[in-house]
Amino acid sequence: MEKNPCDQIKHGEEEKHLTTKLGGLKTLAFVISTETFEKVASFGLHANMILYLINEYHMSNAKGANVLFLWSAISNFMPILGAFLSDSFLGRFRVIALGTFVSLLGMSLLWLTAALPQATPPQCNGLATESCASPKAAQLALLFSSLALMSTGAGGIRPCALAFGADQLYNPSNPENKRVLQSFFNWYYVSVGLSLMVSITVIVYIQDAAGWVIGFGVPAGLMFLSTVMFLLGSPLYIKLMPDKSLFTSFAQVMVAAWQNKHLALPPMESDPGIWYYHKGSKLIAPTQKLRFLNKACMIGNPEKDIDMDGRAINPWNLCTVKQVEELKALIKVLPIWSSGIMIAVSISQHSFQVLQARVMDRHLIPGGLKIPAGSFGVFAMITLTIWVATYDQIIVPLLSKFTKRSRGFSLKERMGIGLAISCVAMAVAAMVESKRRATAIR
DSSP states (O other), X not given: OOOOTTOSSOTTHHHHHHHOOOOSGGGHHHHHHHHHHHHHXXXXXXXXXXHHXXXXXXXXXXXXXXXXXXXXXXXXXXXXXXXXXXXXXXXXXXXXXXXXXXXXXXXXXXXXXXXXXXXXXXXXXXXXXXXXXXXXXXXXXXXXXXXXXXXXXXXXXXXTHHHHHHHHHOOTTOTTHHHHHHHHHHHHHHHHXXXXXXXXXXXXXXXXXXXXXXXXXXXXXXXXXXXXXXXXXXGGOOOOOOOOOHHHHHHHHHHHHXXXXXXXXXXXXXXXXXXXXXXXXXXXXXXXXXXXXXXXXXXSOXXXXXXXXXXXXXXXXXXXXXXXXXXXXXXXXXXXXXXXXXXXHHHTOHHHHHHHHHTSOXXXXXXXXXXXXXXXXXXXXXXXXXXXXXXXXXXXXXXXXXXXXXXXXXXXXXXXXXXXXXXXXXXXXXXXXXXXXXXXXX
16 A cells, blocks of 8 residues: 655554664664754854965965855755655655764765875965966865765765654653754754854854864864764664655646646635545645645545545545645745845855955954954854844844734744845945945055
8 A cells, every 4th residue: 555655644653662672762862963064064164265266276265265165055855855865765864964974974075185295286375376387177076076975975964864853762652752853953963053153253263263274174074973962872773664755746736736727716715635645644724825736635535535444546646635735835935036046145154254354454452362254153153143142032032012023023034034124234344344345445
């Protein structure tokens, strides 16, 4: 019997969590430590990479920024492939294990580019970048291979780590399960925040003070610890088997809706018996938004569409109400997602901020500690932390008196205000750069 590809809780999964002694709080030390080491290693390389490309590979500012932009873009795209492999073929454990190993291989290759003199062009000896020897094809191939491997590894780790940790704690029979999961999510994001702070301060400082060989060797060592920690916990993990992907489910809904386009949609207050859903499902009738998709779960001919067990004979002709509603949810979130594209573009210009900081006076006090250029991102993190606390503890109570809502602004209003502030931030950044450039020319 074919499983519904959109069932997020697979048949027998609840039983598995209830009867097994695997999983639980004892696995969280392995999961969170794995994620912490991986984050420190990977983000510690991003922060200062533009300076490595300019100083060691003699790239121009624009070319180096383009390389890092493509690296970031591929790293953010690969999790889609990783999620597909996890859900459809390999499962989360195998995808994370492969991701950590591939990331370790990529970081080791990057370390070799710094450790082997033959892997980079000869030193410039104070000459302008334009006068320096360009990197050879083999040297660029080694560099780009390391970046590609790290992007591939990130594609395995990022989409699965949080969900894999939640798998270890999922226990519907426990009335405190929701609180336990929320606590795990909180600690997970605390570990991510601390990891980012360490990566853009400690790792960047090591790279500036001790050089690239040690500066890249430390992240590679941390990635090795991440891989070892994750594999050590293997006997304790709950490892759910893969099921069919949501991508397949979305395709089935679209095909079924097209195949059933000749069917007439019933009135809004119709008998729920005309809709196809699995026994025990809470969704027994589709919503009225995006109604054209409702034809995908509409039973046209019970004798031809349903078998003796009450299952769809052909899932490409008849889908469940749940499948249809999941596709609707994806479509409805696309406008919100698209509104964040430009703010993501502005955030991705970290390398330019590093180049700005490199030519500025970075001493907090004259003759005091000099902040590394790659560590300037820590100010954004500190601001974010202070703002979140201030908003939650001070601003929300004040706003709730005027808006008559417990959280002050709605989520969409908060997102809109955030986008408006990001526009102001880019305008300020443009004025600062204009002033800096004019001063430098003068």
